[in-house]
Amino acid sequence: MAAPSKYDSTASAVISAIGGKGNVKSVTHCATRLRFQLNDRDKADKAKVESTKGVITVVESGGQFQVVIGNDVAKVFESIISNEGVSGEGGGSSGGIVARLIDLVTSIFTPFLWILAGTGLLKALLATAVWAWPSFGGTSTYAIWYAAGDAAFQFLPFFIAVTAAKKFKANQWTAIAIAGALVYSQTVAVIANADGVSQTLHDFAAAGGALNFFGIPLPMPAYLSAVIPMIFAIYAQAKLEQLLDRFMPSSIRNFVNPMVVLAVIVPVTFLVIGPLSNWLGDGLSNGVNWFWNLSPVIGGALMGAGWQVFVIFGLHWGFVPVMIQDLTTQGYSLLTGPLFAAVLAQGAATVAVFLKTKNKSLKGVAGPAAVSGILAGITEPAIYGVTLRLKRPFIYGVIGGAVGGAIAAAGGSAAEGFVVPGLITLTSTLNIGNFALQLIGTGVAMVIAFTLTMVLGFKDIAEEQETTGEVVDAGDVEVGSPVAGTVIPLAEVNDKVFSSGALGHGVGVLPTSGTVVAPVDGEVVSVMPHAYGLRTPGGLEVLVHIGIDTVKLDGKHFSPKVAQGARVARGDTLAQVDFDAVKADGYDTTTLVIITNASESDRVTMSTDADVDGAADLITVVR
Numbered sequence: 001m002a003a004p005s006k007y008d009s010t011a012s013a014v015i016s017a018i019g020g021k022g023n024v025k026s027v028t029h030c031a032t033r034l035r036f037q038l039n040d041r042d043k044a045d046k047a048k049v050e051s052t053k054g055v056i057t058v059v060e061s062g063g064q065f066q067v068v069i070g071n072d073v074a075k076v077f078e079s080i081i082s083n084e085g086v087s088g089e090g091g092g093s094s095g096g097i098v099a100r101l102i103d104l105v106t107s108i109f110t111p112f113l114w115i116l117a118g119t120g121l122l123k124a125l126l127a128t129a130v131w132a133w134p135s136f137g138g139t140s141t142y143a144i145w146y147a148a149g150d151a152a153f154q155f156l157p158f159f160i161a162v163t164a165a166k167k168f169k170a171n172q173w174t175a176i177a178i179a180g181a182l183v184y185s186q187t188v189a190v191i192a193n194a195d196g197v198s199q200t201l202h203d204f205a206a207a208g209g210a211l212n213f214f215g216i217p218l219p220m221p222a223y224l225s226a227v228i229p230m231i232f233a234i235y236a237q238a239k240l241e242q243l244l245d246r247f248m249p250s251s252i253r254n255f256v257n258p259m260v261v262l263a264v265i266v267p268v269t270f271l272v273i274g275p276l277s278n279w280l281g282d283g284l285s286n287g288v289n290w291f292w293n294l295s296p297v298i299g300g301a302l303m304g305a306g307w308q309v310f311v312i313f314g315l316h317w318g319f320v321p322v323m324i325q326d327l328t329t330q331g332y333s334l335l336t337g338p339l340f341a342a343v344l345a346q347g348a349a350t351v352a353v354f355l356k357t358k359n360k361s362l363k364g365v366a367g368p369a370a371v372s373g374i375l376a377g378i379t380e381p382a383i384y385g386v387t388l389r390l391k392r393p394f395i396y397g398v399i400g401g402a403v404g405g406a407i408a409a410a411g412g413s414a415a416e417g418f419v420v421p422g423l424i425t426l427t428s429t430l431n432i433g434n435f436a437l438q439l440i441g442t443g444v445a446m447v448i449a450f451t452l453t454m455v456l457g458f459k460d461i462a463e464e465q466e467t468t469g470e471v472v473d474a475g476d477v478e479v480g481s482p483v484a485g486t487v488i489p490l491a492e493v494n495d496k497v498f499s500s501g502a503l504g505h506g507v508g509v510l511p512t513s514g515t516v517v518a519p520v521d522g523e524v525v526s527v528m529p530h531a532y533g534l535r536t537p538g539g540l541e542v543l544v545h546i547g548i549d550t551v552k553l554d555g556k557h558f559s560p561k562v563a564q565g566a567r568v569a570r571g572d573t574l575a576q577v578d579f580d581a582v583k584a585d586g587y588d589t590t591t592l593v594i595i596t597n598a599s600e601s602d603r604v605t606m607s608t609d610a611d612v613d614g615a616a617d618l619i620t621v622v623r
Helices: 006-017 046-050 073-083 097-132 134-138 140-154 156-168 172-187 201-206 228-247 250-294 296-313 315-330 339-356 360-376 380-390 392-410 423-429 435-456 579-584
Strands: 024-029 033-038 057-061 064-068 477-480 485-489 505-511 515-517 522-528 531-535 541-546 558-560 573-577 591-595 603-606 617-622
Touching: 006 046, 006 073, 024 073, 024 097, 033 073, 046 057, 046 522, 046 531, 046 541, 064 380, 097 134, 097 140, 097 156, 097 315, 097 423, 134 140, 140 156, 156 172, 156 228, 172 201, 172 228, 172 250, 228 250, 250 296, 250 315, 296 315, 296 339, 296 380, 296 392, 339 360, 339 380, 339 392, 339 423, 339 435, 360 380, 360 423, 380 392, 392 435, 423 435, 505 603, 505 617, 541 573, 591 617
Parallel strands: none
Antiparallel strands: 024 033, 033 064, 057 064, 477 617, 485 505, 505 591, 515 573, 522 531, 531 541, 541 591, 558 573, 603 617
C-alpha cells in the first residue's frame, strides 16, 4: 500500500479539525479554497485548521467555512472526496441573499473556471504571436489553435448545463439536451428562406424572417456562450422535473419525463427565458459601460483598489457572471482591465517583503507566493501568507492597484477572454483599448507597491516569534483562567462536543465579570467574537470559547479587543462581553479554555479551585 501523500495528510487533518465528515454538509473548491458548508460551525476548530500543514488560512464568508490551500487545492479536494468519505454534493447556503448568490455562482462556475482560464491564456498567447508575426493570423495552424482556445467559451451552455443541473438537482443529460437545442438554433441549418437557402433560426430571424411558435412571435437572440439564459432554463427544468416526478407513473417516468421537459422548456426558453435573460444580460453590460463612460478613471480606481479586498471575502465571485456576460455580448469586459494592476501590485509588494524581511520562514513563504501571484495571478498565498499578515504591504498593494487601475481604465483596456489576471495573460488586453496605458498602469501599480513596501516598510516578524504549529518541547505551561468566576469540570459543560473531550482537555468557568483575558502568552491565531485561538511560543494551542452556541448571536454583545496575528501576554484583554445580555437572549455563558493539541506524552492537570480570578492558574501542561 502506498504511503499517504502530502495532500492526503492535509485532507485528513482538515476534515478532523472541522468536526469530522459528519459535520460536512457539502464541500466544493475554487481556484485556491476549499469551500465547506458545515452542519455545526461550533464543531470546527479554526485555529487547528489554520495550523495544519498545507493550509494558508481560514476565511469565513458567504455562509461558508473557506480553507485557503493555494495552488494544490484541487489535489486536496480530490483526496477529501476519495479518501475521507465526504460528498461534494448538495448543501446550499443558508445565509442571506449575498451568501446565497455567492454560493450559486461558485457552485456553477468553479468546476470549469480553470478550463476557461486555460483557454483564455491560449488566446492571449495567440494574440501575442499575431502581434509579433501578423501573417501567422492567416494560417491554418493559427485557426486550429484558435478553435482550441475559443471552443470552450463558444459552447459554454454545455458546461453550465452540467454544473447548474448539479446545483439545482436536475437531470444532467436532459440539461445538456436543452443546451444543445439552444446552440443548435444558431449553428445548424434548420429552416429555408424564401429562396430555399438553408439558414439557422438565428440567421433567419436576423435577416428579417418571421419566426413563431404556434403563431406566437419568436425572438431569437444568440445562444452561443449564453450564461444567464442557461442558468434560468435549467432552474425551470429542475422545477418541472420535480412536478412531473410527483405525478408521473414510474413505469413511464424515465422516458416520458425527458420528452415533456424538452417539449416544454426549450420553447419556453425561446419565447420567454431567453429574451428576458438577454435583456437582463444586456442591461448588466450596458450598466458597466455606462458607468465607465461617466468616469473610467474612477471605475478603474475602484476596481483596482477593491479587487483584492473582494477576493479576501469571496465577493469577487459576484463579478464573474457580469464579466462572462460582457464577453458574450461584446467580446470583452471593461471590468477586467484594472485587475492586472490590482493583482500584480500585491505580487510586487510580496517581492519587497521577500527582499526586506529578516525572517527566514517568512522569506520562504514570500518567494513562491510572489512568483505565483505575478506570473499566474494567484494571489491568495501572497495575501494570506504575506501582505495581509503584515498589514502595511497589503495596503500599499491596494494603493498601487488603485492608481494603476485608473490608468489602465483611462485607456479603455480590457481582456478579450476570461483570464486570471497575471503577467502571462497580460497580452489578452492587446486588442482592446490602449495597450500602452495598460502596460504603464500595471507597471506603475507594481512600482508603487514595491517602493512603498521597501521605503515605508512594515513590522517584521521576529524569528523567535515564528512557530510551525507543531508542539515542541518548551517545558511546563501554566494556563490561566480567561475570566473571573466559578470553575466547573469539562464533563459538566452543557455541550457534548466540549464535555466529551473531543476538542481536548480543559475546563469551564461561569463568568462573574465581562472581561475576557488571554490565558497564555502567545500569538492570536484566530479571532471570532465568541472564540479566540492562541498559540504559545512553544506551539501549545489554546482555545477560549465564550458561551455555548453563542456563534448564533453573530457578534451581538461581544466586543473583540485583539486582531488575528496579534501578540498577547497572559492577562491581556481579548474581549469585553455583556454576559447579562447574553443570558437574556437565552444562551449559556460558560466560558471554556481548551488545550486543543496536547500530545499523548503531555500530562495535563486541572486546578481544583472552585472560584478563580481573571488570569488565575487553571491548567498545567507538563511536557
